[in-house]
Amino acid sequence: MKHFEQLTYLGRIRRMRQVAKLALENYKLSDTRFKFLREAGNTLFQVIDNNPIPTPDTDIYETGKYLLRIHQSGYQTPEAIKLELEWLNSMVKDDNLPVPKPVFTLDGQLTTSVSIPGIPGQRTCSLLSWIRGRELKKYNIKPYHYEQLGKLIAQLHNHTEIYGPPENQSKRIYDWEGLFGKSTKKAWELLSPEYIKPFRTITKKVKRVMNNWGKSTEVYGLIHGDIGMEANVLFWKGNPRIIDFDDSGFGYYVFDLSIVLEESEEDQIKSVFREALIDGYNQIRSLTEDQINALDLFLAAYSVYWSLYAVNAVQNHPEHKDYVFNRMARYLRLVEHYLERN
Incomplete structure (x- = not known):
């Protein structure tokens, strides 16, 4: 055999x-x-x-x-x-x-x-x-869908806060060390030079925010970790459903929420989607002004995290090289755009 x-x-x-x-x-x-x-x-x-x-x-x-x-x-x-x-x-x-x-x-x-x-x-x-449900095609996605998804994510985070930290904490950790710590050393060495400075700047900025916030259940707990409007979200009769919790773990609620905006980042009406997502979330669970202001920073942090993960993983899967490097280039533009404004 x-x-x-x-x-x-x-x-x-x-x-x-x-x-x-x-x-x-x-x-x-x-x-x-x-x-x-x-x-x-x-x-x-x-x-x-x-x-x-x-x-x-x-x-x-x-x-x-x-x-x-x-x-x-x-x-x-x-x-x-x-x-x-x-x-x-x-x-x-x-x-x-x-x-x-x-x-x-x-x-x-x-x-x-x-x-x-x-x-x-x-x-x-x-x-x-x-x-039940179907993934939405990009051209069918409206602000309404972001609003409804914002409501559902807020319900999920409300549940997590009440659920509290379980005794079994064996899931992955999306805090600073989990995203950018010692385990990413090899990945940093694989990045092209133009990525290093802007990516390092983002990690320093988000570390300051995480340190200021701490890890109380009001800001940190179990999260999905990969909610995208075109991935892991289904709609049925106008209502969203979230699937595929395989990559769930412990992290900041704002990190979870920010990832939703990743696919709309280069869309001309991204600001409309962002406002709809925040509005939906706030109808169920209030975001502080600091959390709203940090949304784009956490999206930039996700872009750095994904790039570090992917540049390492693609070494064993070279057939995905074009996809990975094209997405990383888009993330570099996203990060640079954020830094220009902040």
């Missing part, structure tokens, strides 16, 4: 189908079929239960339809995956927020572990109810 790493793409998917089949035996599903969706870190399968049990939340979730995640080995610890699922379950159970709803196993667990010959180690698997 070939080692898993030596298999072709199709060969890896065939073996993962065996993992999926065994994982589904641990859930209360009577007659299922499943199909491969994609391999993007985690391996994802859409699962259909042919004899579903009706539930009252059909406006948010599609009855009898699920997402099975076979978690990428070594990317998230089992403890981090459990924390994500506990948080999601709390948001659904306590506040009825439109986020993925974890499905418990037959023995009441949030995950199940599967091992098969031909795939090294055990794979942690989780099952989520399938959320």
Whole structure:
């Protein structure tokens, strides 16, 4: 039998189908079929239960339809995956927020572990109810959508503040050290010279703000970490739903909110989107003047963080080089534009 790493793409998917089949035996599903969706870190399968049990939340979730995640080995610890699922379950159970709803196993667990010959180690698997909705095309996005998304993010942050810091804090950290600390040393060395000075300036500016704010639950807690209007957000009947909490962790609420504006940065009506996002958020949870003023700085900080992550990761995935360097060049312009104004 070939080692898993030596298999072709199709060969890896065939073996993962065996993992999926065994994982589904641990859930209360009577007659299922499943199909491969994609391999993007985690391996994802859409699962259909042919004899579903009706539930009252059909406006948010599609009855009898699920997402099975076979978690990428070594990317998230089992403890981090459990924390994500506990948080999601709390948001659904306590506040009825439109986020993925974890499905418990037959023995009441949030995950199940599967091992098969031909795939090294055990794979942690989780099952989520399938959320109704579609991604918006860029030309269809209006200020209204930013306002509604702002409301939902504020609800998420309200929940996080009440939820408080859990005992299990195994998720990634989006504070200054987590974004720009020792782990990024190699990435800084890989940057072209024109990036260094403006990027370093941003890290110094945002460090001062973070130090002034501290880490009280009013400003810092569990965040999604990757909410984009064209990624990880669905709309159904005009209402947003947030998906894919895989990269969630502990960070500043303003960092979470600022990322939403990333895709509109070069749009001529970015200011309209920004105002709509803030207005929606403020209808549910008030932003201080300092937080509003720091939005653009945190977006610049995200641009630096993503560039450091990507310039390092692309060394092992040169097929993505053009995409990464084009996006980094756009982020450099964003950072320079911010510094010109501030």
